[in-house]
Amino acid sequence: MPAIVGIAQVVSVGSSGVFHIGDVFTINPISTAKTFAGAGSFITGRGISVYNESSLTYTVDDEVMDQGINFNL
Template sequence: MPSMVGPLKINSVDGGGTVNFGDAFYIAPKSSMKTNAGAGAFNVGMMIQTNSMLSSSNPIDPAFKDQPIVANK
């Protein structure tokens, strides 16, 4: 499926990120990671007020593999 892309500015693509324009049959990740944080942990700005009362993060992950990437390198 053809696509038309207008003006675009990409400052950076960190880590194993992928930028794709147009058709793609298969895009596979080259790296993966997991981040655990509580409520309001990633808020950014000048004047932020987060009322989360009680926040709990569970970093225990019972899954052995979430995103297998062995053959994608």
């Protein structure tokens, strides 16, 4: 569905970032990353309380290969 977009100012876009306005069929990444983090690691904001009695971040990766990005050029 078409949209009317006002002024957009882009200060910077990272090397693997995507900036998109309007309709799009597909957006393909050109890089990947794997992140391991414990409970409450990515919570942001004011007045947030995290009660975690037992935390374990399982970082053993038994997979030989993850999903590839070979055809996303």
